[in-house]
Amino acid sequence: MGLRKFVDKIKPTFSEGGKLGFLHSTFEGFETFLYVPNTVTRKGSHVRDCNDIKRVMIVVVLALIPATLFGMYNVGHLAGEEGILPAFWYGFLETLPTIIVSYVTGLAIEFAFAQKRKHEINEGFLVTGLLIPLVMPVTIPLWIVALSTAFAVIIGKEVFGGTGMNVFNPALLARAFAFFAYTPQMSGEAVWYADGKTGATALEQLSTYTAGSELPYSVSDAFFGFMPGSLGETSTCAILIGAAILLFTGVASWRIMLSVFVGGLAFGYLFDAVGVTEYPAYYHLLVGGFAFGAVFMATDPVTSAQTNTGKWIYGFMVGALAVLIRVVNPAYPEGMMLSILFMNALAPLIDYFVVERNVARRKKLIKNVK
Amino acid sequence: MKLSKNFTSPLAANNPVIVQILGICSALAVTVKLEPALVMGLSVMFVTAFSNLLMSLLRNGLPSRIRIIVQLVVIATLVIVVDQFLRAYMYDVSKQLSVYVGLIITNCIVMGRVEAFALGNKPWDSFVDGLANGLGYAFILVLVAFFRELFGSGELFGFDVLARFGYVNNSLMLFPPMALIIIGCIIWVHRSINKDLQEK
Numbered sequence: 001m002g003l004r005k006f007v008d009k010i011k012p013t014f015s016e017g018g019k020l021g022f023l024h025s026t027f028e029g030f031e032t033f034l035y036v037p038n039t040v041t042r043k044g045s046h047v048r049d050c051n052d053i054k055r056v057m058i059v060v061v062l063a064l065i066p067a068t069l070f071g072m073y074n075v076g077h078l079a080g081e082e083g084i085l086p087a088f089w090y091g092f093l094e095t096l097p098t099i100i101v102s103y104v105t106g107l108a109i110e111f112a113f114a115q116k117r118k119h120e121i122n123e124g125f126l127v128t129g130l131l132i133p134l135v136m137p138v139t140i141p142l143w144i145v146a147l148s149t150a151f152a153v154i155i156g157k158e159v160f161g162g163t164g165m166n167v168f169n170p171a172l173l174a175r176a177f178a179f180f181a182y183t184p185q186m187s188g189e190a191v192w193y194a195d196g197k198t199g200a201t202a203l204e205q206l207s208t209y210t211a212g213s214e215l216p217y218s219v220s221d222a223f224f225g226f227m228p229g230s231l232g233e234t235s236t237c238a239i240l241i242g243a244a245i246l247l248f249t250g251v252a253s254w255r256i257m258l259s260v261f262v263g264g265l266a267f268g269y270l271f272d273a274v275g276v277t278e279y280p281a282y283y284h285l286l287v288g289g290f291a292f293g294a295v296f297m298a299t300d301p302v303t304s305a306q307t308n309t310g311k312w313i314y315g316f317m318v319g320a321l322a323v324l325i326r327v328v329n330p331a332y333p334e335g336m337m338l339s340i341l342f343m344n345a346l347a348p349l350i351d352y353f354v355v356e357r358n359v360a361r362r363k364k365l366i367k368n369v370k
Numbered sequence: 371m372k373l374s375k376n377f378t379s380p381l382a383a384n385n386p387v388i389v390q391i392l393g394i395c396s397a398l399a400v401t402v403k404l405e406p407a408l409v410m411g412l413s414v415m416f417v418t419a420f421s422n423l424l425m426s427l428l429r430n431g432l433p434s435r436i437r438i439i440v441q442l443v444v445i446a447t448l449v450i451v452v453d454q455f456l457r458a459y460m461y462d463v464s465k466q467l468s469v470y471v472g473l474i475i476t477n478c479i480v481m482g483r484v485e486a487f488a489l490g491n492k493p494w495d496s497f498v499d500g501l502a503n504g505l506g507y508a509f510i511l512v513l514v515a516f517f518r519e520l521f522g523s524g525e526l527f528g529f530d531v532l533a534r535f536g537y538v539n540n541s542l543m544l545f546p547p548m549a550l551i552i553i554g555c556i557i558w559v560h561r562s563i564n565k566d567l568q569e570k
Binding site: 159179180182183 | 484538541542543545
């Protein structure tokens, strides 16, 4: 336990009145990162559980690993590297700078704000920092990553009071910022390949799809992810492994995840039935960011609906709106980002009505008893 | 002493846009470039100053029952004068501003100052108050437009500033939501300086 001793030894330096007392929050952040805090709440009721935010966030990061690894491999694969390891290594080198830039920018801002406000350092960014590179194209310039991360963390999170207080999912906000501010670097045919090749994503090709012709990518390619797209979004299979981890540990809500898929399928079938789209409805769930958004973005416990009924409504609307935007508005081939952000804004309203209805129902019960 | 306070207070501590949150709609619409924003600010200054002056002159003989309709007549007349002037002498800017010059009539700052100040104060004081409120509005508009034109188009007053350094334009700056965010940031900075404005 040399490390524990070392931490205890340097603790006074970082405590109030110590030489480096102004770095109190930073020190505490690292200490609780290494060890479960041994402090006990003195007043009021509290739950004894080692699952603090850090452990929850680490589970989400673990769940993201399959999609990340596959994304790296896919970058190399699309660039024409032969073999699994060389392709992975190629993709790893291409994407590592993006991940580092996203983490460094975001954490620096989080630490600065926590230090300034004398707050504890919150771990929310551990997940956001990995999500941001996963929803960007591989060729994204690093300064755009830094700028959108800074925008998302400051405007999307810190102005509302930091982790747990944000209205919008920060990673999606970063993507939305980059998408609207630097559209040419975020969409089109050239941004998905690391080696200068070009090719449209499945969604961009689907907008010109006519009945009878072949699907842009076969169903198995779309499911396993051998197609261009943002780093983490291509492989539905890898995302489902992550979903299994999240559901098994109980970190993400199965209600939201399920209802997003149901909503997407329902609207997919609806458009198929009325003849607006000619491709099978389930294809919507395999291409673009649908699965990624459903599993990792829509389920964000802070920005989604909190009540159980609300979660069903929220999830269904996310899926339905995503398909609606994809099909009806050709300017935005990817509807998942916009639909989740939109529903983020509506989630408190949904909760409000669910709670109000419950109150009304129980008032009625009281009346009947009398 | 009182007069100078009347003049300075709407510029910062009681700014109509960032403290009273009035006139936000036009601040979102006309701030893509500096030139229209500046013209818009000057137009509103003219309208607030003279509507305040005229209403203050009329205030003693005015039955309060019909004061709103009289205010509307005065303000609308002034706005039409501004609109015609812009069309005659600054046609390009007038085209860029399109309906927003006409919409000065509905700008809450104009009527708010008439109701809150001009109807109870002497003409000269009212004129200064209107001028200062218009100036406070114009100042915020120009500030927002400065950031939006600089980072959205890399230019200032149409002159290339950033593009020569290889700056990539941020097209989000050209969308109205970004004006709202910039105003939000200005409010943030303003309130962290003036601590007495912070709500508990």
